[in-house]
Amino acid sequence: MSLDWNALGEVFAVSVGVTVGVVVVFALGVLGIAQVETAREQDGGTHALGFAQAGLCFLACAAVVAYGIYLIVPQFH
Amino acid sequence: MDHITFLVAVVIVTALAFDFTNGFHDTANAMATSIATGALKPKTAVLISGALNIVGAFLSTEVAKTISGGIVDDTLVTPGMIFAGLVGAILWNLLTWLLGLPSSSSHALFGGLIGAVWVGAGSNGVHFDKVVEKILIPAVASPLVAGIAALLATYLAYRITARARKDSVTKGFRLGQIASASLVSLAHGTNDAQKTMGVITLTLISVGALGHDAGPPVWVIASAGLAIGLGTYIGGWRIIRTMGKGLTDIQSPQGFAAEAASTTVILTSAHLGFALSTTQVCSGGILGAGLGRRLAEVRWGTAGRMVIAWLVTLPAAAAVGGLSATVVKHGGNLGTALIALIAAAVAGFIVIASRRNPVHADNVNETHEVTIRGGASTDVRTAA
Numbered sequence: 001m002s003l004d005w006n007a008l009g010e011v012f013a014v015s016v017g018v019t020v021g022v023v024v025v026f027a028l029g030v031l032g033i034a035q036v037e038t039a040r041e042q043d044g045g046t047h048a049l050g051f052a053q054a055g056l057c058f059l060a061c062a063a064v065v066a067y068g069i070y071l072i073v074p075q076f077h
Numbered sequence: 078m079d080h081i082t083f084l085v086a087v088v089i090v091t092a093l094a095f096d097f098t099n100g101f102h103d104t105a106n107a108m109a110t111s112i113a114t115g116a117l118k119p120k121t122a123v124l125i126s127g128a129l130n131i132v133g134a135f136l137s138t139e140v141a142k143t144i145s146g147g148i149v150d151d152t153l154v155t156p157g158m159i160f161a162g163l164v165g166a167i168l169w170n171l172l173t174w175l176l177g178l179p180s181s182s183s184h185a186l187f188g189g190l191i192g193a194v195w196v197g198a199g200s201n202g203v204h205f206d207k208v209v210e211k212i213l214i215p216a217v218a219s220p221l222v223a224g225i226a227a228l229l230a231t232y233l234a235y236r237i238t239a240r241a242r243k244d245s246v247t248k249g250f251r252l253g254q255i256a257s258a259s260l261v262s263l264a265h266g267t268n269d270a271q272k273t274m275g276v277i278t279l280t281l282i283s284v285g286a287l288g289h290d291a292g293p294p295v296w297v298i299a300s301a302g303l304a305i306g307l308g309t310y311i312g313g314w315r316i317i318r319t320m321g322k323g324l325t326d327i328q329s330p331q332g333f334a335a336e337a338a339s340t341t342v343i344l345t346s347a348h349l350g351f352a353l354s355t356t357q358v359c360s361g362g363i364l365g366a367g368l369g370r371r372l373a374e375v376r377w378g379t380a381g382r383m384v385i386a387w388l389v390t391l392p393a394a395a396a397v398g399g400l401s402a403t404v405v406k407h408g409g410n411l412g413t414a415l416i417a418l419i420a421a422a423v424a425g426f427i428v429i430a431s432r433r434n435p436v437h438a439d440n441v442n443e444t445h446e447v448t449i450r451g452g453a454s455t456d457v458r459t460a461a
Contacts, residue, residue: 008218014345016226019338023230026333027237030249034241065256071344072264073136 022064029057081286083410087417088156088280091163093304096273098170099182100130100308103269105316106179106339106359107261110332110366112441113321116251117258119312119438125255126262127310133266134274134302148207149190153198156280157405158190160413161197163276164420165189165398169390171427177315177323177436177447178386181354186272187212188394193402195395215353216387219342220361227331227338227362231369234330250329257336264343265355266305273301314436315447320360322445323379325367334369335362357387376445 032047032054039047070076108122117125166185173180187208194202238246274293281287287294293301321327327335339355339362346353360383367375401420404412434448 008214011218011342011345012222012225015222015338015342016229018341018345019226019334020230020233022337022341023234023334024237026250026253026337027234027330030246030253031238031241033249034238034245037245038242061253061256065260068260068340068344069263071348072133072260072267074267075136 018064022061025057026061029054029061032057082284084156084160084413085280085284085286087413088160088163089277091160091167091417092273092276092280093300095163095167095170095182095186095276096270096301096304097308098167098174099186099269099273100127100305101311101313102170102174102180102182102308102316103265103355104309104312105320106355107258107265107336109317109320109359110327110335110363111254111258112317113327114251114254114329114332116254116329116332119314119317119441122258123310123312123438125259127306129259129262130266130270130309131302131306133263133268134270134305135298136263137267137271148187148204148211149194150198150202150204151279153202154190154194154279154283155197156283157413158193158197158402159276159280161193161401161405161416162186162189162191162394162398164401164416165192165394165396168397168420168423169394171424173386173390174313174315175427175431175449176386177319178383179316179320179356179360180383180386180390181216181356182269183272183354184212184216184387184390185394188391189398191391192395192398192400196399196402197406212391215346216357219346219353220357220364223335223338223342223358223361224365224368226341227335227365228369230334230338231331231366234334235370238330247329250333253333254329254336257333257340260340261336261343261355261359262309264340264347266302268343268347268355270301270305273304274298277301312438314438314441315431318436318441318445318447319379319383320363322442323376323447324360324363324383325373325375327363327366328370328373331366331370331373335359335366338362338365379445 032050035050036047036054039045039050104123104126108117108126111117112119112122166189169185170182191203274297277297278287278291278293282289282291339359342358343355364375364380367373401416404416408415430449436447
């Protein structure tokens with residue numbers, strides 16, 4: 001019985017990398033939204049940087065989700 | 078339809094019954110943390126999950142070419158053994174549901190088949206090296222990988238959002254959870270429904286009702302999809318409580334991290350041809366998310382009982398499968414009918430036992446324990 005350490009290592013590296021990446025990017029997006037909401041409440045203004053940050057981060061996450069759906073649905077490949 | 082004998086009909090019905098238990102056993106995998114954090118209302122969560130499981134069933138065209146992925150010698154497998162194996166898997170799924178323990182439906186199915194083939198065709202019909210390669214190693218590795226990924230991701234998520242407004246953070250991650258939980262459900266539908274389709278299709282091929290290399294007929298796809306979707310919608314609330322509340326106290330950033338980790342591990346492994354159990358991956362992810370947040374309480378007692386259930390799943394289902402196979406082998410159609418009746422009776426008994434302290438959509442988040450005896454909590458409810 002041989003254990004395929006390479007496949008196992010690959011699963012480990014890709015899984016940890018993608019998970020941490022997605023969650024960190026999403027957390028940055030949430031942080032952006034939080035800044036926007038804080039600014040709106042304090043002086044009725046908008047927080048342009050926070051807004052842009054949230055938009056970019058959520059767009060990146062949406063792209064990963066789209067790739068996930070692509071992987072799940074066999075008709076796409 | 079001359080080929081559809083009594084035995085084949087029983088196998089099809091049993092396979093669909095297994096599919097149903099598979100669905101409600103695994104609702105928790107995708108939805109437990111979303112329900113626990115309030116990202117989705119319990120009823121909404123099971124509806125989304127059920128619908129996505131049906132969609133997933135229709136999307137997956139690559140139906141399993143072998144029943145067991147090489148764990149047993151498929152050329153020796155008869156419809157009688159498949160029936161016996163399914164009975165073992167169903168009963169084990171129901172028992173673990175009663176106890177609120179998330180255990181792997183695939184392992185139960187493999188266990189049942191191993192037991193039935195061992196009794197029906199001898200131990201040389203079971204490929205033990207494959208058992209180690211396809212079940213044992215992924216069972217150890219996959220929850221660990223998902224757990225480590227979720228732990229790191231949770232830790233970083235809390236670090237990044239530490240100084241942000243609490244309500245914005247909670248709301249943001251709740252929305253994210255809806256997407257991540259839906260992906261898990263879809264992946265589950267494409268994987269697990271096709272197992273049942275494979276079982277039914279291969280049974281039909283083995284009796285000559287379908288040609289070799291035939292794909293599943295539309296009625297097989299539709300019935301398997303509906304069975305797993307309905308099972309998911311009914312919801313194994315006892316298991317949802319254990320996974321959402323029992324293992325650790327989950328907040329929305331943790332739920333998101335756990336689901337992201339589970340989805341990633343499931344997809345990477347499938348892509349690299351690495352078999353694994355969705356249940357074990359998701360449990361690992363939830364435990365990791367529990368460890369990643371400081372001050373979160375991880376209930377090792379519950380986690381320990383769950384791991385024991387994982388260890389026992391295969392041998393227990395194998396024992397029931399083997400016992401059923403003996404009766405089917407010597408008793409013919411009469412024996413098959415007898416086993417089917419006994420299995421239905423045991424299943425009914427388990428359902429009645431669950432009624433003594435029911436867990437449902439309205440009380441799933443109330444406590445973190447699943448008990449069988451009617452306890453204080455029900456008394457309080459009736460008094461209040």
